[in-house]
Amino acid sequence: MLDPALAAVRLAVRTSLADVPDGSVVLVALSGGADSLALAAAAAHEARTRGIRIGSVTIDHGLQDGSDAVALAAAKQAAALGIDPIVVRVDVGKDVSAAGGLEAAARSARYRALRDAASDARAAAVLLGHTLDDQAETVLLGLARGAGATSLAGMPPARLDENGLRWLRPLLGLRRRTTRDACTAQCLAPWDDPHNVDDRFSRVRVRERILPVLEAELGPGIAEALARTAEQLREDSEAFAEMIDETIEDIVEHSEAGIAVSAAALAANPPALRNRIIRHVVQSEFGVALTRVQTLEVARLAIDWAGQGPIDLPSCSAARRGGLIHFTARDQQRAT
Numbered sequence: 001m002l003d004p005a006l007a008a009v010r011l012a013v014r015t016s017l018a019d020v021p022d023g024s025v026v027l028v029a030l031s032g033g034a035d036s037l038a039l040a041a042a043a044a045h046e047a048r049t050r051g052i053r054i055g056s057v058t059i060d061h062g063l064q065d066g067s068d069a070v071a072l073a074a075a076k077q078a079a080a081l082g083i084d085p086i087v088v089r090v091d092v093g094k095d096v097s098a099a100g101g102l103e104a105a106a107r108s109a110r111y112r113a114l115r116d117a118a119s120d121a122r123a124a125a126v127l128l129g130h131t132l133d134d135q136a137e138t139v140l141l142g143l144a145r146g147a148g149a150t151s152l153a154g155m156p157p158a159r160l161d162e163n164g165l166r167w168l169r170p171l172l173g174l175r176r177r178t179t180r181d182a183c184t185a186q187c188l189a190p191w192d193d194p195h196n197v198d199d200r201f202s203r204v205r206v207r208e209r210i211l212p213v214l215e216a217e218l219g220p221g222i223a224e225a226l227a228r229t230a231e232q233l234r235e236d237s238e239a240f241a242e243m244i245d246e247t248i249e250d251i252v253e254h255s256e257a258g259i260a261v262s263a264a265a266l267a268a269n270p271p272a273l274r275n276r277i278i279r280h281v282v283q284s285e286f287g288v289a290l291t292r293v294q295t296l297e298v299a300r301l302a303i304d305w306a307g308q309g310p311i312d313l314p315s316c317s318a319a320r321r322g323g324l325i326h327f328t329a330r331d332q333q334r335a336t
């Protein structure tokens, strides 16, 4: 009988790939860890049963001694599974000034390299090995920062990007131990990333110390419960995103100086929608994510108007003139 963990991983991958047409190239983002190794093996198995071609991309961030050997070992494991592997060395240094430090820089370099590799291979999809445990940790970390629904919705199981590339997380419904068991069942030896046990990282402390305490005190199933919360909030966030798409064109005016939103329309919407519209406008026009405090201050220009002056925001300012709230870029302000 097929090992249950292996069967579960294969089923998850088959389901996730169901919408990917035959003839497509699918890339697995392969770190060499248990999650992505089990994922790669299941994708290779799927390719033997239908007309898709699997490649793997291993990113060498060049941040640890021997990272090139780790990447090469992962590529060799992929080749042994019948997958076309590539290794991409990235320069994390040039992103390090980005908010979030080295970890965030490594992440953005990794996703950029994955996007480029997918474009070079004309791939239809990239598979990522995030599991239910990763999702639960993301939700807990978000709660600890006071994040809103969009962040607490965690990672989507499937996302179509602006280039038509699918980013799929087939293992998001499976526990991490299942991917380990699936590797064991196939005699695959995953790489153990030392970062995964380095308790200077808050995610590691959540994984190693906080989730076990919650499970001991509140009963097992906490990780699943947190992942369910993420799923429900994802539905809510998607509904809000659709509502914003439907309303936004009617209530904004574009100008050379920036963008303006009708104060009356903002005031007429419930806070959940009003605050999202404000954040959406600033994010899409200036590429900046407003904090809750900044968002509420802008909202007061609509709902609590007492002639207050312009509000300084990252990259732009907001000011009410007549019935409109104008968002103006900083360089535009200097020029005028």
Ligand SMILES: Nc1ncnc2c1ncn2[C@@H]1O[C@H](COP(=O)(O)OP(=O)(O)OP(=O)(O)O)[C@@H](O)[C@H]1O
Binding pocket: 028, 029, 030, 031, 035, 036, 057, 058, 059, 060, 061, 107, 110, 127, 128, 129, 130, 134
């Ligand atoms: N060096 C790498 N090369 C290729 N893929 C990688 C690499 N590191 C991570 N991945 C992909 O990302 C998945 C999640 O890995 P990990 O949890 O370490 O990253 P993360 O930083 O949490 O990811 P994210 O930034 O997307 O939240 C892996 O299962 C794998 O698919």
